[in-house]
Amino acid sequence: MSAAQIRFFTLLRREVNRFLKIKRQTIGAPLLETFLYISVFGAALGSRIDKLHGIDYVVFIVPGLILMAWAINAFSNNSSSILQQKFQRAIDDQLSSPASPAELLLAFSLGGFLRGMLIASLTFLAASVLTDLPVEHVLVLIPALFLVGMFFAQLGVLVGIRAEQFDDVAFAQTFILQPLIFLGGVFYSATLLPEPFSTLTHFNPIYYMIGLVRYGFLGYSEVNVALSLILLTAVTSALFLLNLRLFRSGYKLRA
Helix, strand or coil: CCHHHHHHHHHHHHHHHHHCHHHHHHHHHHHHHHHHHHHHHHHHHHHHHEEEEEEEEEHHHHHHHHHHHHHHHHHHHHHHHHHHHHCCCCCCCCCECCHHHHHHHHHHHHHHHHHHHHHHHHHHHHHHHCCCCCCCCHHHHHCCCHHHHHHHHHHHHHHHCCCCHHHHHHHHHHHHHHHHCCCCCCCCCCCCCCCHHHHHHCCHHHHHHHHHHHHHHHCCCCCCCHHHHHHHHHHHHHHHHHHHHHHHCCCCCCC
């Protein structure tokens, strides 16, 4: 193993160990939320809505719940990790270490990505026990989930870099990220909304991510799958390059 690989895996292991030390918060709480969402919405609304586009309502919402678990955990892990290390000034040592900016960024990114993947996988297993969840298009589902995870991992890094206090991270997650996810079609179909809300939903980027994941699981989508994959790839790549530039310059990272 080369020196660069050793540096990278050491940084990545630190990020993974960080969230594994608080399993009740990073694993237990998201799983409880998933169980409550499926139970409450499945029991309360599922008995009234029954089916959406020929799909059982409780099954219809599961892909959105899996995306939501991956997105929120990848974002929160990276934003809080970077901000915490900025406060502790530990980031200074890392920036001045032999590790390159790309190695640092990849380690932070994959830390959040893996946490999101872990929670999303457990959410999938829990949902599979509680519902009859199919997987119709695995060749679309895998790249879609990968891109979703990387997008929110990069978004978490960006918010963590720009944040000056923990309230900035909480504001971004509570007042921007979560509303966009909930209004992106996790619990409903945009085609059922009256105007102008149906049109406004199409300006929400997370609507297209949910469409991709839902197509991968259920074979149903309200978006152009190929175009959505291309655009998500482009946006995720742009975010990565922006974060790499910020790491190289030390923007809001160096004292």
